[in-house]
Amino acid sequence: MAEAQESTSARVLIVDDEEDQRNGLASLVSSWGFTVETASDGQDALDKLQIFSAQVVVTDLNMPRMDGFELLEHLSREGESPVSIVLTAFGSIENALKTVHDLGAFWFLEKPIQANALKVLLSRAAAQGRLASQTELLQRELSYRGVLEDLVGPSKAMQEVFSLIRQVAGSTAAVLVTGESGTGKELVARAIHKLSRRSDGPFVAINCAAMPETLMESELFGHEKGAFTGALQRRAGCFELAHNGTLLLDEIGDMPFGTQAKLLRVLEDSKVRRLGGSQELKVDSRVIASTNKELAESLKEGSMREDLYYRLNVFHIHLPPLRERSDDVLPIAEALMGGMNEKHECKVVDFHPNVAEKLQRYSWPGNVRELRNVIERAVILAGEGTILPSHLIGTLNEQGPVSTASTDPNELSLRVGTTVKQAEKALILKTLDHTKGNKTRAARILEVSLKTLHNKVKEYNADSESAEEPAGED
Numbered sequence: 001m002a003e004a005q006e007s008t009s010a011r012v013l014i015v016d017d018e019e020d021q022r023n024g025l026a027s028l029v030s031s032w033g034f035t036v037e038t039a040s041d042g043q044d045a046l047d048k049l050q051i052f053s054a055q056v057v058v059t060d061l062n063m064p065r066m067d068g069f070e071l072l073e074h075l076s077r078e079g080e081s082p083v084s085i086v087l088t089a090f091g092s093i094e095n096a097l098k099t100v101h102d103l104g105a106f107w108f109l110e111k112p113i114q115a116n117a118l119k120v121l122l123s124r125a126a127a128q129g130r131l132a133s134q135t136e137l138l139q140r141e142l143s144y145r146g147v148l149e150d151l152v153g154p155s156k157a158m159q160e161v162f163s164l165i166r167q168v169a170g171s172t173a174a175v176l177v178t179g180e181s182g183t184g185k186e187l188v189a190r191a192i193h194k195l196s197r198r199s200d201g202p203f204v205a206i207n208c209a210a211m212p213e214t215l216m217e218s219e220l221f222g223h224e225k226g227a228f229t230g231a232l233q234r235r236a237g238c239f240e241l242a243h244n245g246t247l248l249l250d251e252i253g254d255m256p257f258g259t260q261a262k263l264l265r266v267l268e269d270s271k272v273r274r275l276g277g278s279q280e281l282k283v284d285s286r287v288i289a290s291t292n293k294e295l296a297e298s299l300k301e302g303s304m305r306e307d308l309y310y311r312l313n314v315f316h317i318h319l320p321p322l323r324e325r326s327d328d329v330l331p332i333a334e335a336l337m338g339g340m341n342e343k344h345e346c347k348v349v350d351f352h353p354n355v356a357e358k359l360q361r362y363s364w365p366g367n368v369r370e371l372r373n374v375i376e377r378a379v380i381l382a383g384e385g386t387i388l389p390s391h392l393i394g395t396l397n398e399q400g401p402v403s404t405a406s407t408d409p410n411e412l413s414l415r416v417g418t419t420v421k422q423a424e425k426a427l428i429l430k431t432l433d434h435t436k437g438n439k440t441r442a443a444r445i446l447e448v449s450l451k452t453l454h455n456k457v458k459e460y461n462a463d464s465e466s467a468e469e470p471a472g473e474d
Contacts, residue, residue, distance in 0.1 A: 008127035011035045013054035015071065016087065017063040024355075025058065025113070032119055040115040042066025045075065055129035056122060057084040076197075085118075085123040087111060087194040094283075113441045132349055150187050152335045155325040161188070161317060168315045169195035174267070176312050179319030182369030185290040186248060186319060193246040198286055202247030206238050209254035211456055218275055221266070227276025239272045242285040252312065253293035253304065260305045267311050277317065287312070322364040322371065329360050337387070347384035353470075354389050358396045364420050428456055 012034045016022040019040075026036045037052045039045035041063040059077075061068040072084055086108040106125045109118060126161065128245055151162070169177055169192045177185045186205060193203045205220055214228070222237030239246055246420070249255070266272050267287060271280040289312045298304035333351070351359070354379075364370055378391040412430045428446065435441040443453045 008057060008131065010122075011052065011054045012056045012058060012122065012126075013037050013039060013045060013048060013052060013082075015039045015059035015068065017041050017230040021060075025118075026264065028115060029058075029118075029122065030124070034122065040339065042068065042071030042074070045071055049089055054082050056125045057082050058087065058118075058122075059084060060087045062089070078206065083111065083129040085121055085157070087113065092127075114318065130425045134189045151184060151191055152332045153325065153328040154331055155327040157320045157325045158328055161319060162317075164317045165191050166195065168192060168317075170197065171315075172286055174286075174312050174314045175288045175317060176295075176315070177288060177317050177319065178295075179290075179292065180321045181292045183321060184368050184431070185292075185319060187252065188319060189246070189288040189290060189309035192288060193286075196286065197206050197244050202242055203240050203246050203287075204242040205248040205249070205250055207250045209251040213256035213259055215397050217255065220259070220263065221272050221274055222277075223275035224277045224355065227274070232456065234274070237272060237274065239266060239283045240281065240286050243283055245285060247285045249287060249289040249312075251291055252289040253291040253295055256304070257303060258394075260308045264308045264311060267308075281372070313328075317456055322367045326360050328355055332368060332371060333359055333375055337379060338377040340376050342382055346379050346382070348379050348387055349385065351357070351387045352389060355387050355392060358392060362396055424456075428453070432457070 014025050014029065015023065015038070016024055016246060017040055021326055021445065022038050026038050030036045037054065043066040045057070046066075047061065057072075059071060066074075068086060072086075072404040074447055075082070075084075083106045088108055089111045093197050094214075107121055113319065138287070140287055145233075146438075151158070151165075153159070153161070163448070174190075175192060175335065179185050187330060189205070190203060193199060205217075208216065211219065214463045218227075218235070220237050220239060222235050222240055225232065225234050249263075258322045266283070269280075270283055272283050273280045295304055295313075297308055299309060322332075327420055330351075340346065359371075359374075374393060374396065378387045378395065380389065383389040412427060428442070431442045431445055435445070439453050439457070440450060443450045446453065
């Protein structure tokens with residue numbers, strides 16, 4: 001009784017080309033409290049679904065123009081498939097089972113329809129539809145709060161990334177994910193996979209910078225027994241392993257040039273030939289590529305094929321570095337803390353206020369990967385309760401990665417964690433301050449050419465007029 005009451009607000013679309021059958025079912029289903037609309041065939045159903053948001057579709061299989069199988073196939077392809085129940089006449093049960101298996105239909109009923117069986121199936125299908133809707137709403141709510149799958153980030157920049165992920169996930173387009181090392185490019189690829197229709201398929205990742213050319217081709221395309229020395233048995237490549245799933249080509253900018261042409265052919269033909277093999281195998285793998293390189297520069301240098309670049313860069317997602325989205329630091333740290341508690345069986349619950357401030361003020365040159373390492377170490381040291389400043393590494397216990405403060409105006413203090421670029425800038429500006437803006441003297445002290453110093457000062461957006469050389473100087 002409760003099951004029927006819960007389903008009273010569910011919307012049902014009945015699709016059947018026989019008018020009497022269609023109207024009779026509509027009248028019966030309406031009497032059970034469902035909101036009902038009807039359609040005469042698959043094409044009519046698609047038109048009705050534009051204005052009638054059905055949670056359950058009850059459809060006949062054999063119809064003119066567009067049959068039930070084509071209807072559900074279309075809805076599945078568009079990612080808009082309501083829960084469906086297939087009606088079938090004697091002799092078409094095999095097709096009904098195929099529809100259930102291949103297109104995920106909820107179940108099927110043989111004609112003539114038994115009212116009690118249909119009522120039970122409708123109630124359960126409506127319940128499944130509500131659960132799917134609630135899951136989708138929860139996913140959207142979490143993304144608006146700054147969580148999408150394993151990605152965390154309430155900042156405006158990350159919300160834009162989340163929006164791009166949601167837009168591209170339902171398609172089969174190739175995606176190029178760019179960003180500095182440690183920003184979470186693989187997490188973006190995994191989120192796209194989990195939100196796609198391929199989520200039940202495998203997710204396979206290969207690092208293009210981690211192996212020589214010959215080994216990489218074996219990893220990508222597979223090999224036959226005896227294809228080369230050491231090939232003692234047949235081995236499937238990543239494209240085969242990722243069939244009906246997603247393949248991540250990590251650090252694509254480091255792929256050997258010779259391999260790029262072979263990769264391009266696979267992407268265009270969706271066929272792969274194992275090394276040493278004579279037959280081509282059909283593969284269906286959605287490809288996502290990622291890199292921390294500027295591929296535009298690689299194109300100019302000739303280390304990246306232009307045709308491969310455009311084949312992979314159908315849809316571009318760029319991950320900004322952590323230093324440009326400080327609002328994300330604490331939410332990410334809190335998520336990491338929960339994961340590290342579980343991993344190391346700790347009971348850390350929060351951050352000391354000073355720790356939170358230090359985490360937000362730090363520039364994070366290693367991005368999320370560095371933050372992860374810091375939080376993991378801190379959780380282990382704290383064990384339980386609160387993470388204190390003493391649990392952080394030395395760099396974070398300072399005011400920042402670079403400091404020019406000193407009791408001696410001619411001294412420069414640099415802390416562990418300072419990058420070479422930061423140290424260079426601090427040293428040049430400190431030296432110019434010491435020489436009162438005299439670039440010639442500063443260049444001599446630094447043992448660099450005057451031209452190099454001028455270029456550096458210009459790069460730092462220094463005011464050229466405030467550092468003019470004194471007249472008559474060498």
